Amino acid sequence: MTSITEKVNELSVDLDKVNSLGILRLLRQCDSQIFSGYLDYQSIVDKEIEEEVILLVERIVEQLNQGFSINVVSTGAGTSGRLAFFISRSFNKILKEKGYENQVKFNYLIAGGDLCLTVGMEGAEDNIHQAVNDIKSQLNQENDKEIIVYIGITCGFSAPYVAAQLDFLLNENTKENAKKQHIISLMGFNPIELARKLKIEKWEYSFNDIVERLNKLKHQQESKSRNYFILNPIFGPEPLTGSTRMKSGSGTKILIELIFSLVLNHWKSNEFKLQLNGDHQQHSLKSKYYLILKNYEQTCRETYYNIEPLSKVIESVGNSLKKRSHLYYLAPESLGIVGFIDASETLPTFGARPLDVCGFLMNSSGEEGWSVMNNREGDLSSVSDQYKISQKDFTNRVLPNTTQDDTIVISIGSIQQLNQFKSEIVPSLIQHIKPNQSVNLIYFKQDNNDDKILDKEITELSNSNFTSNINFIKIQLSNSEIISGLPCFYEISLKWILNSLTTGGFVLAGKVYGNRMIDLGLTNNKLFYRSCGIINSIMKLNDEELARKYLICSVYSINSINDIPQEILELPVYRHIEYCEESKIKSIVPVALLLASGKFSSPSLIRDEICKQPIIRLLLDQHKPK
Structure with a gap:
């Protein structure tokens, strides 16, 4: 039986036959399955998944309250590894601000290392030996009071990289003289019986063998004290067959942020308050679970309220790619990383050329490029042009060489970011923008006083002569943050938007047949x-x-x-x-x-x-x- 993540989605079989507006309508229907579910399978809003998440959250917090320090290691290949990096980075930032980085730390592992944040590496996902070395690097054998919370992400239950790490940690936990028990979870979006049964090359097991072993251990333990978890809501087939960067990637981001937010809020509710309408301290974990999901679903709906203006950007991207020109993203902080990740995924998905789609990060607090990324291996800009991601690279190297066939998409989410755009980016745009070139500013806002000022400033900017070539697109959302300092709703909204731009653009450029890459x-x-x-x-x-x-x-x-x-x-x-x-x-x-x-x-x-x-x-x- 075919893996659900590799099946054809019947909703989008005519993806290559509709116009840009039709593409967005089809993507909207497919993305809604994240919340509505697929056929009669368990969804993220069903009791089975909710109970599994809450048991995991309670187990982690129980260990924290018993004096253990926790190393949360999220790991995966390709998109899964990039999202592991992205989300770990965000949560570490707020832990550091609150002074809790010694009790909890969020780490990431990506198959192939940080080079694969930008460009996929041949065979990285299949390297069993490196996978084990990577997870060993996270073990603190000297400290009996530090345990790992492992989250192995593989959308189709197939990645050898994750299978090898699961096998290693299961062996660690089941040793006769094991001094501590790690909490081990597997995240994916297939039923466990559809885990890949093909034996992994250069290894004695299949992914299915490892899943069966994990599932057996899970059922052998008492629910309240168990250390083994399988998180597998079914989101249904991808709008572009097998392209798990899309719906599965969004589901990954939602589910991990949901777990991490509940852990911090349940552990230290005063320091990590949920920034959502309807959140009160007496709410149970269950009610908070559904409250967070409700806000993600609302964000999805509100994002797709804007298909008319976004369809015009898709047309522009399609024209750029047909003419072998480029799509460039620029944004600050985490919004910039969303663009960076979207750009990195176009090579393996669409056979794009290395610089067809590029993401750049605006400067932040005196830092630029890879310093803003804050990845483990540091500055990688010397590797190749694909790794040159700073604001300076965009304004000094890229902008002067753009043509009218290149599309530019800039995203911001606050008045401070708008002011930075006006002072640091607009002068370069005025100097280098070409007549009839597609330059788009996507700005996110909520209905509060700060954002009313943002609206006013945007209106003034759009009415000025020197920005007449810029297309302004307002994305109004009910929420921006889950916890203060975590603009998760702006990020997921931008992910849906940018995924639609690249997918729609490459569809229009003839890189998709039906809904198959x-x-x-x-x-x-x-x-x-x-x-x-x-x-x-x-x-x-x-x-x-x-x-x-x-x-x-x-x-x-x-x-x-x-x-x-x-x-x-x-x-x-x-x-x-x-x-x-x-x-x-x-x-x-x-x-x-x-x-x-x-x-x-x-x-x-x-x-x-x-x-x-x-x-x-x-x-x-x-x-x-x-």
Whole structure:
């Protein structure tokens, strides 16, 4: 049975046939499933998930109250790892401000390390050895009073990186002489029976083996004192098939922030008050759980009230990408990181060029670029242009070289950020903005006195001659913060917006067929098998092994499936992935799709055809089976 996160979403099958407004309407329907649920599966608002979350929160707070210090380690590959970094960074910041960083700390692990915050690395997700070394680095063997709260995030219950860490920690907990018990949780959005059963390469287990072991231990313990948890609300298939950066990514952010906020509020309610209408101290954990979820759902609705102005930005992004131009994001603090993450995901999802979509961070408190990011490995700007993310990089390097075909999206969420935009960014825009260029300012506001001033300032700015080229988009939300200093609702709203801009833009640029990505990268095991599924489905082969052979022909530039040497056919998947990386092969899936049509005699001829017509969707329309 197909994993739910890899299934086709019936709501969005015509994603490539509608205009920009239609794209937003389809995304709105799909995102609503985060809260409404999917078919008859358990959703985030159902009792099973609510009780599991509350038991986890109570267990963590119980350990804190018993004098343990807690190292909360959120971990994952790709989007999951980036969100682990993002959320840990935000919560550490407020802990430090309140002086509790010695009792609780939030850490992150991402497969491949901080380099993969920006660019996915070949094989990182599948590296079992590195996964174990990474989690070992978080253990404090010298301190018997420090325990790990592990949150392994893998949307489809498939990431070897998470499986290896779970296995290691389960072994630690079940040792005869174990001095302490770590709290171990798995987060994903599939039923546990759909965890991947394929044996992980270079290892003796499948992901399913590890899930079954975790689930067995979970049921062996008393509920109030157990250390094992599985958090798996079902959000349904992605609007773009398999693109878990979208709905699953949003669900990850919501669920982790919900857990972390409840932990801090339940532990120290006066210092970490919930900033939500309807929150009172006598409320139970259960009522706070639903109150927070209600506010996320309201934020989703309020975000999609703005589809008319956002549809125009999607059209602009689509035009930019068709013309091989660019989309640039700029924003302060956490809003800037939302843009940074969205940009990083376009390479593996859409086969984008490295600088097609770039995210930049505005300066903050005298810090710039990677200092604002506050990642573990520090400044990575020397690696390549993809890692140059500072405000100075945007104003001095990017802006002077933009053309009228480039799209710029700037986001702010306060009067202070607007003033910074006016003083530090607007002068550069005036100097370098091109006639008819799409420059957009998205500003978030609530209905309070500070934001009434923001509205007034924006109106004055929009009426001035030098900003006549800027398109102002107001996103009015009922809430901005869960806890003071955590603008989680502005962040999730911006995530939904930017995901729609890149997804919609690449749809309009012909990088999507129906609701399937057709130019994804082959950087790990999961993407290899997803690619086989795409070829099998679109070309109506009804034979997964045949699809695999066409993919191999594309990778090795072999003219016919009958010509594939047996030694290549028998290679493990990781060897194909290594070859793709070493040979820097492009358009792997498009070539395989067209080869499967039977209308081309060789991959090289197909690549020539793609050079003439880079819009893959049009080529597929001409050559795929009717």
